[in-house]
Amino acid sequence: MTIISRKKKEKIDRLAELAARDDERGVSLWQEAFRRLRRNPAAIVGAVVLGLFVIVSVVGPFLVPYAPEAQLWKGEIRVGFIPGVRAENWFGLDHIGRDQFSRMVVGARQTLLVGVVATMIGLAVGSLIGGIAGAAAGLGGRWGRAVDNVLMRFIDMLLAMPSLLLAISIAAILGASLTTVMIAVGTVSVPVFARLLRGAMIAQSNSDYVLAATSLGVRKPKIALAHVVPNSLAPVIVQATLTLATAIIEAAALSFLGLGNNDASIPEWGMMLADAQRYIDIAPRLAILPALGIIITALGFTLLGEAMREALDPKLRK
Amino acid sequence: MTGSDVLVEVRDLKVHFPIKRGVLFERTVGHVKAVDGVDLSIPRGKTYGLVGESGCGKSTLGRALLQLTPPTAGEVSFDGVELTTLAPGKLRTMRKRMQMIFQDPMSSLDPRQNVESILTEGLQAHGIGGNRDERRKIIAETLDKVGLPRWALSRYPHEFSGGQRQRIGIARALVLGPELIVADEPVSALDVSIQAQVVNLLDELQDNLGLTYLVIAHDLAVVRHISDIVGVMYLGGLVEEAPSDRLYTEPLHPYTRALMSAVPVPDPDVEDRRERILLAGDLPSPANPPSGCRFHTRCPWAQPTRCADERPVLREIGGSRVACHFAEQIASGELRPHKVSAEIVRPEGEGEEPGVVSAPSEPGSFV
Numbered sequence: 087m088t089i090i091s092r093k094k095k096e097k098i099d100r101l102a103e104l105a106a107r108d109d110e111r112g113v114s115l116w117q118e119a120f121r122r123l124r125r126n127p128a129a130i131v132g133a134v135v136l137g138l139f140v141i142v143s144v145v146g147p148f149l150v151p152y153a154p155e156a157q158l159w160k161g162e163i164r165v166g167f168i169p170g171v172r173a174e175n176w177f178g179l180d181h182i183g184r185d186q187f188s189r190m191v192v193g194a195r196q197t198l199l200v201g202v203v204a205t206m207i208g209l210a211v212g213s214l215i216g217g218i219a220g221a222a223a224g225l226g227g228r229w230g231r232a233v234d235n236v237l238m239r240f241i242d243m244l245l246a247m248p249s250l251l252l253a254i255s256i257a258a259i260l261g262a263s264l265t266t267v268m269i270a271v272g273t274v275s276v277p278v279f280a281r282l283l284r285g286a287m288i289a290q291s292n293s294d295y296v297l298a299a300t301s302l303g304v305r306k307p308k309i310a311l312a313h314v315v316p317n318s319l320a321p322v323i324v325q326a327t328l329t330l331a332t333a334i335i336e337a338a339a340l341s342f343l344g345l346g347n348n349d350a351s352i353p354e355w356g357m358m359l360a361d362a363q364r365y366i367d368i369a370p371r372l373a374i375l376p377a378l379g380i381i382i383t384a385l386g387f388t389l390l391g392e393a394m395r396e397a398l399d400p401k402l403r404k
Numbered sequence: 405m406t407g408s409d410v411l412v413e414v415r416d417l418k419v420h421f422p423i424k425r426g427v428l429f430e431r432t433v434g435h436v437k438a439v440d441g442v443d444l445s446i447p448r449g450k451t452y453g454l455v456g457e458s459g460c461g462k463s464t465l466g467r468a469l470l471q472l473t474p475p476t477a478g479e480v481s482f483d484g485v486e487l488t489t490l491a492p493g494k495l496r497t498m499r500k501r502m503q504m505i506f507q508d509p510m511s512s513l514d515p516r517q518n519v520e521s522i523l524t525e526g527l528q529a530h531g532i533g534g535n536r537d538e539r540r541k542i543i544a545e546t547l548d549k550v551g552l553p554r555w556a557l558s559r560y561p562h563e564f565s566g567g568q569r570q571r572i573g574i575a576r577a578l579v580l581g582p583e584l585i586v587a588d589e590p591v592s593a594l595d596v597s598i599q600a601q602v603v604n605l606l607d608e609l610q611d612n613l614g615l616t617y618l619v620i621a622h623d624l625a626v627v628r629h630i631s632d633i634v635g636v637m638y639l640g641g642l643v644e645e646a647p648s649d650r651l652y653t654e655p656l657h658p659y660t661r662a663l664m665s666a667v668p669v670p671d672p673d674v675e676d677r678r679e680r681i682l683l684a685g686d687l688p689s690p691a692n693p694p695s696g697c698r699f700h701t702r703c704p705w706a707q708p709t710r711c712a713d714e715r716p717v718l719r720e721i722g723g724s725r726v727a728c729h730f731a732e733q734i735a736s737g738e739l740r741p742h743k744v745s746a747e748i749v750r751p752e753g754e755g756e757e758p759g760v761v762s763a764p765s766e767p768g769s770f771v
Binding site for chain 1: 467470499514517518525573580
């Protein structure tokens, strides 16, 4: 009896909720995508991992117990022995007597910075080139197609080179530094963003609502900015999230190869990994910890990116 | 009919799409003649219905008329203004006088725009209604005209039903106060129950606002209901044009006769006895249309003389315009239809015989 009445009550409540929703404002596609994202467990896991990562990298450096570059326990390092986990050093010491925990926390900031800035560079330059090419090819007629051809051949050249090789070449030309890593990793993702945005824009340019806007008498630049670009952004946003993951890995790879940050006082996970390889048989945690950090962060970005792809896919819309 | 009564005059309009080959150095290997020499005129305040099977070029004709697809040759004059040679800026300002309604209301509405934004866009583009309040007033009036509630303004297209979406599409066309509306299959994407509502809405709007329509459709009943004049297209050309009732009761062109005989009659006795003309074969490729009369390859009345080598022009026969050399003889019964055998086209690389599918010899052989 009580169960039945409760069920009935719930049903009525739900109906009331639906009825109340009727005079709300309309739900845009972005809002709907966000609703779907919130219901996806993968997205929540990814968001939690990333949230922790961001908090650690923003707040962490102010709270670490020791300065990451101070060789406070230099005297305890002997050949064949590095002190491990203990009360005052949660992750043990590194090979020259610095606190590994403090270095991990401060290193998170560098890793996040490199990942975000590199992706931003790729996103900005790639979207600019792709957007111009896409608008020119989709709406620009004969001359537009010529512009598109020139831009895309340039992009194809970038795309033809293996990404890590391209990044290494750029880093080698500009000299080893943190900025170099960002530019190198960013350049690698430029062609991906450019191709994606251009392709989506050309597809959207052939849609009926663009024709409808033309027949309304809307000017072409306005059509490109108000209709074509907003409808082409979804794959680019997803790609940006996924690129964050690969950017972090690539930045770590460049640091590992010695082309990254040459300032030893600022820890960075890739560089820590490179340093640790010589001591892998006596202190494997020195390699495992930064590697785990890189993997978990990249996984978080990938989970969120995949969930966003699902949420934004128009074919999965109910 | 005097000159000033004609709103749109199309003369010898051609739209040819080049077929391109080659990756870097494209060369044109041929043309798809989607519209190949069409003459028609639409009187002000009337509805011109355009019918024909899929791929005959009727949609392309509608788009070329509005200069949404650039015509290859020919003239389109709208209220005395020649559109094909008009400068792009002038053409843009002319657009507010001629609007379009699309077939699929979902794909013709930007999914990221709410209804208010969809309706405001055209007003902004032409600077109609100086401030926000004035625009709101125009939009509200338009919503009333098409029978949409006010709360629709903040909603997005995906939150509406098909019929309501088409009303949004109609409102978008109406908000600029056009004189001509080209409706490209306005109801064929809708449920039958909704079709009547939308057709009646279009009718009502024409009565109240004095609109001129070019309605493109393949549904003969819809066209008959809504049109004053009907043009029948076949393979890029107009084969017959007549006042609506006359076309349906007295079709003159063999193709029109075949079309009309395909419409079922709701009386079973009549339906059983009536003569039906079945056309053999498919629509020929518009890239390589037949010589002479485009229809001679499928025409049950085709004659050995003239049909294959002389393209008939539209000529007036008792109120209709027909493009057939032998229309009078066919109408009087002097010429009788003969059988046209279907030309069998096999896909390339297929064997001569259809493969025989045999059952597995042993019951367990699939395991």
